[in-house]
Amino acid sequence: MKFIKNTTLLLLLLFPARMLAQQQYPFQNYKLDFNTRVNDLVSRLTLEEKVSQMLNSSPAIARLGIPAYDWWNEVLHGVARTPFKVTVYPQAIAMAATFDKKSLFQMADYSALEGRAVHNKAVEMGRGGERYMGLTYWTPNINIFRDPRWGRGQETYGEDPFLTAAMGASFVKGLQGDDPKYLKAAACAKHYAVHSGPEPARHVFDAKVSNYDLWDTYLPAFKKLIVDTKVEGVMCAYNAFESQPCCGSDLLMVDILRKQWNFKGYVTSDCWGIDDFFKNHKTHADAEDASADAVIHGTDVECGTDAYKSLVKAVKDGKLSEKQIDVSVKRLFMTRFKLGMFDPAELVTYARTPSAELESEAHQQHALKMARESIVLLKNADQTLPLKKNIQKIVVLGPNADNEISILGNYNGIPSALTTVFKGIKAKLPNAEVVYEKAINFTNDTLLVYADLAKRCAIDGKAGFKAEYFDNRELAGAPVVRHEADLLHNWQEGEPVIGTIKARDFSARYTTNYQAGEQTSITFEVEGDDGYRLKINGKEVLNAWSRNRWGSQQYKLITDPGKSYELVLEYWQGDGKANVRLSAGRYEKTDIVALQDKVKDADAIVYVGGISPQLEGEEMKVNYPGFNGGDRTSIMLPQAQTELMKGLQATGKKVIFVMMTGSAIAIPWEAKHIPAIINAWYGGQAAGAAVADVLFGDYNPAGRLPVTFYGSDQDLPDFSDYSMTNRTYRYFSGKPLYGFGYGLSYTRFKYDQLSLPASVKRGTSLRVRITVSNTGAVAGEEVVQLYLSHPGSKTKSPIKALKGFERIALRAGERRVLTFTLSKEDMSTINANGGMQQLSGKIMLSIGGSQPDELNVTSGNIVKKQISVI
Known part of the structure; x- marks a missing residue:
């Protein structure tokens, strides 16, 4: 260890701030309210010290006993990037496919506990101020997955504003906890607000959308988390919006976020985003101009570079006042106080979270539960699945069959143990011959x-x-x-x-x-x-x-x-x-003839393909056919994989296609010819065990697609066009291969006894009751989905829109009555100016296991009723 001359700084590295100079200043008095303490602390800082606290890596202020802190941390599907072993849950898009708000809440709660354990260990080791050791997590990503080509769509909760808002709210509630005084951890809604690729252009792109699309699609989830769920932080996006960088947008940052929504929390730039003001968007002259304008617009933390260091000069040059700096610094310290960072550990329950929370048995079991829940059964012709466990030989092959990178997704931590599909099947069948072959790459047949x-x-x-x-x-x-x-x-x-x-x-x-x-x-x-x-x-x-x-x-x-x-x-x-x-x-x-000979005596063939985080993700240097810079140039399954499956199918053996992906893949040939297809996403540490459970009937799948699986590239508008015309199930006029909300089961369900009034008054809520029955022979789970549409309306509105959902478990023969309450907002539409209005006239309501016009064969029926708004 290098010799440290400054004794106070050395003490700061070894001991928490609360152990130094206690009760010297009012901000250290935990009996005072947070506002008083924050105001006192900030009043004691010099301008230079204040600015230093606005960088993601904030240095210690030794003279006041303030320890160093790094705001940058991630918890997308479990604590990410920490040097400690942690529980890794399915990727966010997979958790959205569960349609299970309670499971996501529990996952976030468990992840916050592990995050607290990591932070506490780091503080004990003198590393509490390092990156990925803090308690401010830049999650969830609630951008709308408007185009399946976007590589970061895997980080989102899908294409639907209602689903995204509901799942995002559950995540924030679970992560931030319910203590009346302290936060368990601080969530951050990103990337505010009109952001979803293309990745290679994200630093220069200027998103232009109508007021209708802005308020109907891009803002509802942010509004839900900010206004109703009280998310602690917001991250503004790289790209520009209507010719202003998002972190310097008059409309987004000032008018909507701070004035209309009255957001009191902190805002961080995306990393290196302030540099984009003057280096890429060319809207500002230099770092000083960009930094001053970002702060004036309410961006409190700059991540990645040190452009904000120029704020000292900007104040002296009169480009903003020190009082404006104070506003940001107070927000930042308020978050740290709410996390209990300046209070005795005995007063902050979460500060005593033990290391035993890391990878605890309950957390690992929940990772398996969510992996199971996320699996979507897309096809099961002639009851190909579940397979019998007494088979003698099974062949497991494909680029994802034993690929640990794929199951972990991106923005991930590292667990002590994980299970690929090959390993999961091998563990499931200890007495069978389980043969593994990679056989092929993702995009070509030359290994x-x-x-x-x-x-x-x-x-x-x-x-x-x-x-x-x-x-x-x-x-x-x-x-x-x-x-x-x-x-x-x-x-x-x-x-x-x-x-x-x-x-x-x-x-x-x-x-x-x-x-x-x-x-x-x-x-x-x-x-x-x-x-x-x-x-x-x-x-x-x-x-x-x-x-x-x-x-x-x-x-x-x-x-x-x-x-x-x-x-x-x-x-x-x-x-x-x-x-x-x-x-x-x-x-x-790849010698397909030789491979056919090798598998000819197998009882079943499980092909595990699709794509991988090695191909899609955040701003990647990838240029394989069909992929570019983290995005996809084609949504078609790479032809090499289709050709291999044709060869496997020609053997006459049962072929099951297990697809891993973070986005929608077009599989027209497979949908027609392969008898059984399941989508397993990037399923986390227990992905292989979960797939094996579904394949062999130890778990009855009930996942639903949170995105539309289109039939071909021809179904897609231009990637860079942010208009929602002909995008997502809400506005797509064509026929998808598999629709949003689609997913099969090993049992069957029936819907009846729909109860609701024939009419409802404008401005009031609507209560809906439905009876759901499991009419099959085995227990199973069903995702009950409620959709609304406005037939005959001359006002623009979605073709149909999800307004309620619930995942339930029913034994064979069991029935349950569910109740949904629709608010006046649920029954409203957005006008051309972005305002909300409730229409008079007819509303069509449907309830079932899928969209109203995309019947799931295992869901039996969809109940519809038209009512009048008077």
Whole structure:
């Protein structure tokens, strides 16, 4: 540890602020109200100190006993990016597919407990001020998944404003807790407000929408979380809105957020978003102008860069006042006070959360529960599923069959154990022959068959690699050196690498000598974030040093038999997870005929394909066919996968298609020819166990699609067009392959005895009762969905809109009466000016297990009734 001259700073690193200089100042008196304490604290800060607290990485203020704090943390589907092992739940889009508000509430509650445990451990270790150790989580993502090509749509709750608002509210309530004084954790609604790709253009894009679309589609979920659920934070988006950057938008930030909705919490920019003002949007001259304008518009924290440091000069230059700085700083400290960060631990229940909460048994069981609930049965011809457990041989193949990256999704933590589909099936059938083959890549049928690289690499007389680690990004200074058997590393940010070097802002050099033997060629594959370069015999053959999120690249080396080649791989890591890998092998084209012969005696074939977070996600350097920059250029299942399934189907064996994805995939051939299809999303740590439970009937699936599965690319408007015309089930005029709300079961349900009045007065609520019965032979769950439409209305409105849902469990033969109460807002529409109005005339109401015109064969019937609004 470096010698620290400042004794007070050393004490701050070792002890919480509440243990220093207690009761010296009113802000330290926990008997006073938060407003009094916050005002007192901020009054004691210099301008420079105030500005320092407006960066996501806020330094300690030693003279006042204020510890360092980093606002940046994530909890999308479990605590993310922490160096500690945590529970990983299904990706957000998968949790939306559960249509289970109670399960999502419970998941958020458990995640907040684990977040508290992480924070408490970090404080004990003197790391409480580090990134991903805090209690301000920049989740949930409640953007509307308007276009299936958007790579970050997997982080959302789907395409419907009502579902998104309901699920988002449950998440916020679970995460923030119900203590009357303290927050368990602070949620943050993002990305405010008109934001959903394309990813490559997000720093320059100017979203333009009508008032109708703004208030009908893009704002309802934000309004719900801000006005009703009291979310603590909001993150403004990268892109511009109506020619102003979102973080500097008059309409979004001032008129709507602060004035109409009276939001009192804090606002953070998206990371590096303030730089976009002057570097990309070109709406501001420099960092000083951009920072001043963002603060004037109510953006309290700047994430990622240090543009806000220019605020000191901006105040002195008269571009804003110090009182305007005070407003932001007070909001920020209010959140920290509400989290109990300045009070004795004995007064803050959550501050005593033990490490035993991390990956507790209850949390792991809930991860399995939500993975099961998220699975959507899309097709089950001739009752192909469930499979019998007494089968002798089953073949599990495909690029996602044993892919741990896919089940973890993005913005994820790392669990101690996880289950892929192959492992789940193998555990389910201990006495059967379970054969695994990758068989194919996501987008092509030519595999790199990996060799054991470590056996051919040696240095200093030992097999493996010489590893040099530097405590900076530039490979500068004296490294820490060790010998490593192979080169395959994954670190969470902040996790120890070696000695005092942690997985953030570090670099490494790996050196070895590769012995060609009798080989005449070898293909080296490098994977890494953020930057890397590969040298062979001193010549640079791969260079991704200056680019982020490169993923993997390959170089084919023509070798002389018996010759030795020096390999040097250099790597640096900034923010986020650290990942570096060097592997090698030879390419082999998939031999479908040979594969058919290998599986011909199988009792069943489970093909696990789809796509992966390796292909879709946030601003990625991916350009495989059908993918670009994290987004998709086509929603079609890659043709290579369809061709393989045609070959498998030709064997005459039962073929089950298990699809993993974070977005809608068009599968027209599979929908027609494959007898059983399930969508398993990115199911979290228990994904494989959940899939196995569904395949073999230990769990009856009831997940529903939170997005429309279109039939082809021709169904989609231009990606960059933010108009909702012909988008999502609410406005799509065509016929989808599988509609929003669709999902099958192993049992059947019946709806009857719909009870509601023939008319309702404008401005009043409506109560609806329905009886749901399980008429099948096995127990099951049903997602009851209520939709409204306004037939014959001359005022623009959705074709149909979800206004109520409930997931229920019924034993065979059991029936239950459900009650829905529709508010006057539920029965209203948006006018051209963005205002809400309740129409007179006819309203069509439908209740069933799917949309009113997309009958689920297992839901039996949909009950409809037209009523009058008078």
